Amino acid sequence: MRVIIFGAGGGVGSRTAAEALARGHEVTAVVRRPDSELPQGLAVVIGDAADPDQVARLSAGHDAAVSAVRAPTGREQEQVEATGALLKGAAASGVRLLIVGGAATLRVPDSGRTVLEDPRYIAEEWRAVAEASAAQHRLCEAEAEADWTYLSPPAVLEPGERTGRYRLGKDELLVAEDGTARISMEDLAIAVLDELEHPKHRRTRFTAAAA
Numbered sequence: 001m002r003v004i005i006f007g008a009g010g011g012v013g014s015r016t017a018a019e020a021l022a023r024g025h026e027v028t029a030v031v032r033r034p035d036s037e038l039p040q041g042l043a044v045v046i047g048d049a050a051d052p053d054q055v056a057r058l059s060a061g062h063d064a065a066v067s068a069v070r071a072p073t074g075r076e077q078e079q080v081e082a083t084g085a086l087l088k089g090a091a092a093s094g095v096r097l098l099i100v101g102g103a104a105t106l107r108v109p110d111s112g113r114t115v116l117e118d119p120r121y122i123a124e125e126w127r128a129v130a131e132a133s134a135a136q137h138r139l140c141e142a143e144a145e146a147d148w149t150y151l152s153p154p155a156v157l158e159p160g161e162r163t164g165r166y167r168l169g170k171d172e173l174l175v176a177e178d179g180t181a182r183i184s185m186e187d188l189a190i191a192v193l194d195e196l197e198h199p200k201h202r203r204t205r206f207t208a209a210a211a
């Protein structure tokens with residue numbers, strides 16, 4: 001497969017790029033700065049995920065696009081704007097788009113509240129980014145043209161170990177017996193590539209958590 005990754009210089013993006021390369025896919029890494037640290041073997045291009053024309057032009061000829069874009073702290077609204085541009089650009093080029101988004105709109109099993117509404121999972125310092133990810137998810141749900149998939153990580157998504165195991169869910173936060181809801185970025189990258197290779201969640205959201 002030819003896979004293009006927006007935000008390939010970031011935590012999730014670089015691990016997704018490494019996982020795709022390890023599986024033998026051709027990977028185009030879109031970064032905003034040429035000095036981004038990336039795995040060897042990628043085709044690196046400079047581009048802006050917030051520009052729908054650039055998204056369409058760069059993603060043309062690819063089988064799938066992944067967004068691992070995250071706006072800087074204090075500018076969370078840019079996350080929503082970039083999502084709109086990615087959807088528009090993907091619709092124009094016809095590429096399938098998988099967006100690595102946020103946990104905000106997942107439902108918490110024991111309370112029925114969303115993660116965004118549950119202070120056990122969203123500390124005040126994360127509220128702005130969580131609200132942006134909820135808006136990002138709503139944009140996808142309202143999208144009629146692009147072939148999108150929205151992947152909500154659990155509440156905690158951090159660099160860690162590639163265990164090779166994870167469990168899948170839909171709209172509910174996957175909580176472990178010890179009460180945590182987490183996955184490593186390495187295992188999330190496996191879930192991304194599994195979904196690209198064997199699509200099961202077209203035009204819908206899914207979640208993946210540590211097994």
Ligand SMILES: NC(=O)c1ccc[n+]([C@@H]2O[C@H](COP(=O)([O-])OP(=O)(O)OC[C@H]3O[C@@H](n4cnc5c(N)ncnc54)[C@H](OP(=O)(O)O)[C@@H]3O)[C@@H](O)[C@H]2O)c1
Nearest residue numbers: 007009010011012032048049050069070100102103155157
């Ligand atoms: N529990 C959760 O729900 C949770 C936790 C963590 C992350 N996430 C989500 O996972 C995704 C990836 O997060 P991360 O931690 O990997 O982020 P990260 O390490 O901050 O990386 C984000 C990348 O996006 C790039 N970027 C930002 N705006 C861009 C644009 N307009 N065009 C092209 N590239 C752009 C950044 O490039 P620059 O260096 O040029 O700015 C950076 O390389 C985000 O959607 C984030 O919200 C969710």
